[in-house]
């Protein structure tokens with residue numbers, strides 16, 4: 001896929017076909033793209049916990065928070081939940097947080113997941129302590145961002161921000177709309 005269409009397709013998906021379960025191999029294939037990401041001072045301080053087992057997905061899900069602007073409606077319902085997670089952790093033995101690498105890595109892996117036929121949502125809102133306990137992470141590994149993945153079933157459209165309202169919304173058919181600021185409003189010296 002060309003870069004424009006890959007970026008266009010790489011929306012934040014929050015509804016999935018839960019009958020399609022992402023396999024361990026598919027997750028490893030996605031994480032393999034991480035080696036292509038840049039890293040400040042080339043420290044490569046990020047480690048990944050891949051979750052594909054249904055019982056583990058079910059255990060992690062209640063500790064994740066979705067689409068705050070939509071209230072309860074933004075939370076994936078049963079049958080539409082992610083079937084895999086990639087938990088991006090900072091290895092504190094390599095570097096203390098905060099670090100720049102995490103967001104770049106999250107987007108790299110989201111693009112990779114779209115290229116591999118999936119999609120998902122970056123989650124910054126999750127209960128870190130629960131993730132640490134459930135995944136039995138050692139002290140040096142601190143989860144920073146979670147990628148929730150699956151086979152998306154959502155129709156998402158980008159629209160212009162109007163009156164500075166950046167809140168995404170859905171219509172009656174659950175189509176999701178994401179307002180983006182106009183380029184003329186983002187280039188300072190346009």
Ligand SMILES: Cc1cc2nc3c(=O)[nH]c(=O)nc-3n(C[C@H](O)[C@H](O)[C@H](O)COP(=O)(O)O)c2cc1C
Nearest residue numbers: 010011012065066067068121122123124125168178
């Ligand atoms: C660092 C980061 C953290 C995010 N955390 C959450 C989250 O916890 N829950 C959620 O539903 N969406 C989360 N999102 C998704 C944003 O809401 C989404 O990117 C935004 O609405 C724009 O939609 P788009 O990704 O389709 O362009 C996060 C996005 C980023 C970049």
